[in-house]
Amino acid sequence: MAREMFSDLLQLSKRKSFSRGIHPPECKDHTSGKSIRRLPFAPKLVIPLSQHTGAPAVPVVREGQEVVRGEPIAEAGGFVSVPMHAPVTGIVDRIALAPTLEGEPSPAIFIKSYPAADQRILYGAPRDIESMSPEELVQAVQDTGVVGLGGAAFPTHVKLIVPEGKSVDTVVVNGCECEPYLTTDHRVMLERPDDIIAGIRVVARSLGAKRVLVGIEENKMDAAEVLRKALPEGLPIKVEVLRVKYPQGAEKMLVKALLRREIPPGGLPADVGAAVFNVATLAQIGDLLPRQQGLIERVVTITGPGVERPGNYLMALGTPLRFALEQVGFSNRRSKQVVLGGPMMGATVSSLDIPVTKGVTGILVMTHKQTRVELRHNRIYPCIKCGECVEVCPLYLNPSRLGLLARKQQYETMEEQFHLNACFECGCCSYVCPSNIPLVQYFRIAKALNRERKARACL
Amino acid sequence: MSVESSPIELRSSPHFRGVATVDRIMLDVVYALCPIALFAAFQFGLSAVCLIATCTAVCVLTEHVICRASGRPTSVGDYSAVITGMLLALTLPPGFPLWMAAVGSVVCIALGKALFGGIGFNVFNPALVGRAFVQAAFPVAITTWTPAVTERFTQFIPSSLALPFMTPAPVADWVARMSVDGFTGATPLALQKFDHITTDVTTLFMGMTSGSAGETSAILILACGVYLVFRNVVNWRIPASMLLSAFITSGLFYLADSEVYPNPFFTLFAGGLMLGAVFMATDMVASPVTALGIWIYAGLMGFLTVIIRLKGGLPEGVMYAILLGNAVSPIIDNLTQPRIFGARKRKQPKS
Numbered sequence: 001m002a003r004e005m006f007s008d009l010l011q012l013s014k015r016k017s018f019s020r021g022i023h024p025p026e027c028k029d030h031t032s033g034k035s036i037r038r039l040p041f042a043p044k045l046v047i048p049l050s051q052h053t054g055a056p057a058v059p060v061v062r063e064g065q066e067v068v069r070g071e072p073i074a075e076a077g078g079f080v081s082v083p084m085h086a087p088v089t090g091i092v093d094r095i096a097l098a099p100t101l102e103g104e105p106s107p108a109i110f111i112k113s114y115p116a117a118d119q120r121i122l123y124g125a126p127r128d129i130e131s132m133s134p135e136e137l138v139q140a141v142q143d144t145g146v147v148g149l150g151g152a153a154f155p156t157h158v159k160l161i162v163p164e165g166k167s168v169d170t171v172v173v174n175g176c177e178c179e180p181y182l183t184t185d186h187r188v189m190l191e192r193p194d195d196i197i198a199g200i201r202v203v204a205r206s207l208g209a210k211r212v213l214v215g216i217e218e219n220k221m222d223a224a225e226v227l228r229k230a231l232p233e234g235l236p237i238k239v240e241v242l243r244v245k246y247p248q249g250a251e252k253m254l255v256k257a258l259l260r261r262e263i264p265p266g267g268l269p270a271d272v273g274a275a276v277f278n279v280a281t282l283a284q285i286g287d288l289l290p291r292q293q294g295l296i297e298r299v300v301t302i303t304g305p306g307v308e309r310p311g312n313y314l315m316a317l318g319t320p321l322r323f324a325l326e327q328v329g330f331s332n333r334r335s336k337q338v339v340l341g342g343p344m345m346g347a348t349v350s351s352l353d354i355p356v357t358k359g360v361t362g363i364l365v366m367t368h369k370q371t372r373v374e375l376r377h378n379r380i381y382p383c384i385k386c387g388e389c390v391e392v393c394p395l396y397l398n399p400s401r402l403g404l405l406a407r408k409q410q411y412e413t414m415e416e417q418f419h420l421n422a423c424f425e426c427g428c429c430s431y432v433c434p435s436n437i438p439l440v441q442y443f444r445i446a447k448a449l450n451r452e453r454k455a456r457a458c459l
Numbered sequence: 460m461s462v463e464s465s466p467i468e469l470r471s472s473p474h475f476r477g478v479a480t481v482d483r484i485m486l487d488v489v490y491a492l493c494p495i496a497l498f499a500a501f502q503f504g505l506s507a508v509c510l511i512a513t514c515t516a517v518c519v520l521t522e523h524v525i526c527r528a529s530g531r532p533t534s535v536g537d538y539s540a541v542i543t544g545m546l547l548a549l550t551l552p553p554g555f556p557l558w559m560a561a562v563g564s565v566v567c568i569a570l571g572k573a574l575f576g577g578i579g580f581n582v583f584n585p586a587l588v589g590r591a592f593v594q595a596a597f598p599v600a601i602t603t604w605t606p607a608v609t610e611r612f613t614q615f616i617p618s619s620l621a622l623p624f625m626t627p628a629p630v631a632d633w634v635a636r637m638s639v640d641g642f643t644g645a646t647p648l649a650l651q652k653f654d655h656i657t658t659d660v661t662t663l664f665m666g667m668t669s670g671s672a673g674e675t676s677a678i679l680i681l682a683c684g685v686y687l688v689f690r691n692v693v694n695w696r697i698p699a700s701m702l703l704s705a706f707i708t709s710g711l712f713y714l715a716d717s718e719v720y721p722n723p724f725f726t727l728f729a730g731g732l733m734l735g736a737v738f739m740a741t742d743m744v745a746s747p748v749t750a751l752g753i754w755i756y757a758g759l760m761g762f763l764t765v766i767i768r769l770k771g772g773l774p775e776g777v778m779y780a781i782l783l784g785n786a787v788s789p790i791i792d793n794l795t796q797p798r799i800f801g802a803r804k805r806k807q808p809k810s
Contacts, residue, residue: 024475180475252800262801343474350469366474381481381537382579387694387748388479395800400748401792419799427473434479435579441471 015218017243018253021394022428024180024246024344026219031183031303034311036191039327041088041113045318046098047073048108051357052147053154054080059109065092070123070293073109082145082155084109085294087316089117099351101340108355111318124293129202134160137206137289144288145295145358150174150185150249150278151341153359156285159277160206163270168207172258172269172276173200173214175223176242176249179342182362184299187312188280189216189223193230196279198286200237207275211236213258214279217244246344247426251276253394265395265422300356302328306335306365315356321363322352330365339364344427381435389429389439395422399429399439406442411449420446479691481578484743485538487692491683492545492738498679499672503553504611506619507672511548513557517564518544525573539578543567546586546738549673550731550778551593554605554616554630558623563593583785584742587778594778604646604669605630646670648730648774651721663728670730677728684737693741696750697757701736702727704761712769720769732764735777745785752788752795760784 050056057074067073067086074084090113098108132140142157162168173196177185189196204212216224218241228239242248242257252263254276261272269276284295296317303310308329315324321338339346340360356363389399397419405414414420420443429439499507522540526533534540547567551560567589572581594601605616621627647658647668662668666676674680687693709726726732740746740760747756760780767776 022477024477256800264801265799267801337470337474339472339474341472343472345472346474347472348469348474364474382577384481384484384579384743385746385748386484386743387746387753388691390748390797391750396797397799398748398796401796418796422799422801425472427475431473431475432477432479434477434481434484436476436480438471440473444471 015241015243016257017245017248018256018394020392020396020428021245021247021253022392022431023244024431026244027180027303027343028183028186028219030310031181031301031312032186032220034183034187036187036299036312036314039313039315039319039324041119041316042319042323043113043115044093044320045088045090045111045113045316046108046320046353046355047084047087047111047318048098048100048106048355048357049074049077049084050106051153051317051359052082053152054078054082054158056107057081057084059095061092061095061109063092063094066090067092067111068122069117069119070121070296072123072294073111076142080155080158082142082147082157083294085123085145085296086111087296087318088113089119090114098355099353101347101349101354101357103350121293121296124291126290127292129290134206134208137202140289140292141202141206141285144285144293146281146284146288147295147358148278149280149284149298149358149361151345151359151361153357156203156277156281159275160203162207162275163268166270167273168270168275169210169273170259170275171200171204171207171209171212172255172274173212173279173282174249174251174254174276175214175216175220175227175279176254177220178217178244178246178249179344179346179361180246181303181364182301182342183303184301184312184361185279186220186223188283188299189220190226192283192287193227195283195286196227197230197232197237198290199277199282199284200286201235202285202289203275203277203282209275211238213237214239215242215248215254215258216240217242217248219244247394247428250394250424250426252424265419295358298356298358298360300324300360301362302365303362304339304365305367306330317358318355320353320355321349324356324363325352325365335365335367337366339366344431345425380437383435383437386434388432388434392428392432394426394428395419395424397423399443402446403429403437403439403442406439406446411446411453414443414446415450420450423447481539482537484692485542487687487690488542488738489538489545491687491692492542492549492673494683495549495673495676495679495734496545498666498676499549499553502607502611502666502675503605503616503672504608505614506605506611506616507548507553509557509615509619510551510553510555510560510672511545513560514548514551514564515541515544517561518547518568521565521568522573525569526577529573531577534578537578539572540568543572543585543589546584547589549734550586550590550671552601552604552670553672554603554618554627555593556597556600556618556621556627558621559593559597559600562596563589566592579744581742581744582789583782584739584745587739587782587785590778591782600627603627603630605634606669607667608634646730646774647725648768651725651729652768652774655719657721657725658729660724660728663725671734674731674734677733680733680737687737687741693737694743694746694753696753697741697746698736700754700757701740701761701764702732704758705732705736705765706761708762708765709769712765726765726768730768730775731777735764735781736761739777739781740784742785745788747788747792747795749792749795749797751797752791755795756784756788756791759787 055077097105571585571588618627710723712720763780
């Protein structure tokens, strides 16, 4: 009893979080106050068939076919896959290779939009989701084409099936948005709390979870308030405010912060009885499922010093970056890098023809000025073993040692003795490294080469 | 639209960087050493000033020459050679002949650092490598102590200006001429060890004793250490663990026989323990990276310091304790790898 009181006292003085991690500048003020606005439809949209984790979708339209906004244009290519829906009323121009973020061109459906079309969604029919069985819910979620909108783009319906021999008692809702600059989840929580709650009820029922915990960082108190107010009576849903810390939005960190449970390396949240969903994903499920419609648009934060009108924009999936950036005032001369996602884990794009896909949370335009500031100290020193990376690694790895091994190309040792594969590339170690060592990049290379070696060994 | 011409730079994440850089860290240590150097200048006068200047200049020059000779860009800009030079000077007796100090400085950089591959690769604290060298090479000069005399700002301690490769003039006569009463030419540690005269702890704390140029004022060193911890340059665990361990070890000896052994507070504030714990043991490169490893490493150094002081033949043991600590640091590091997130205790993770 006394111990419980003591821990309660501790909780009062200290909000929950995970251990270690970093506090990068938040940079959210430019967009956090701006409500979601819709961007116009681009004249030509590009819908890659593989914009989620898993098997690519299979086109069900042919070149020259007219499509109506919301109509399915590709079906799921397997269980771990989702269908695609036409984001715009128009005509299928061609099905061909398109540039992607990863660099390798991949098949995509090109759609020319009809400028005069009224863009009404004509597909779908309302249905009663309350009476559906868990199996029917899983199928219904797959049919919407919803994937993890927090960036991972993992098909959501797969997470609704509890693996054999495990059980899920808690649904964890991720409203952390710990990446600097990004404010999409923040705005979705403020503007669509009822959709989120509807989505929560779907996944909680499907998983048979006993309780739901919504984790929101302290810098979004307004969102926490809005959600708390929207909560219906009598449901075991609790909104928890967490300390601001990066990378709290990572599945493992959030489950640790909220439940004090550690997901084992290589494991799933279900291993510790949890399932994690992003708020934007749930808002889409809550909105689309009752109407039996497909995912055709998403909210993207377009921001950074190179953007004239930063904000949170609702845009059709498949909108090319070039078009999106032109709409918000993109200063070509000053811009230097375009990053998809946040500044900590996002990737720079090689071409502005890359479209916005389901997993894109933000478009960040960095400028010359910023880059030059970085250039001043971009010399790479040898590791001075300051241990700062060890102090911040949220997975308790030893990035310093891993970095030294990577320099010596001892990639196998990295994996076997120093748990390279547990690393999810959050970037904390590179962020703090005073020697400017691109640790995360070293780790990516090491992982890729290890994968390659294993693949060769299997042959 | 002319977006086409936009130069798009590809880079790997993260696109944000923290502010800490190697040269900023090193510069912070230099800042923290400045008050101590100034106090040394105040206490021991001209000789100390020249000693610090000589060591620093020679270290920087050696670093530059070696970099050029090995065809690498000069690494003088990272300030680590400045730190090595200042630290070496601060651990030497104020009247140490300048030519010997210069030889020591060359050894610091050449053998202590460049031989291993420069910054980031040194196994031992370079300053202490040089210090160990001069202790072995010039045993008399390094145990010749002088008091703070009134004329210190106008006159050199005669031994400072000894000609290269010449034995310095004995300073006893000079000290006598300066009419310092009762000066025995011994540091508080030596007095305690050989004559069982324990210097008052307050005197040690303020630093008005004889000793190495920069080790005398415990309070000043502590203040600079707090600055470094605050700036996140020094891992607080190292000085904390080293001092704690020295205090406990020495306390046990004191409890066993308070006639022979000094009280633990004397151990903390006398000699080079404070300077060593704050500035030398904390050399990032030569210390482990894990928290547990650091506790063990620094604890070991504190323990060894006291053992050498009380049971060894030398009055001071900080230098050898730290060098030994540096030597075992890689092993400690290997043995104290962190438990990774989510791994069950007592269970070997699958490889």
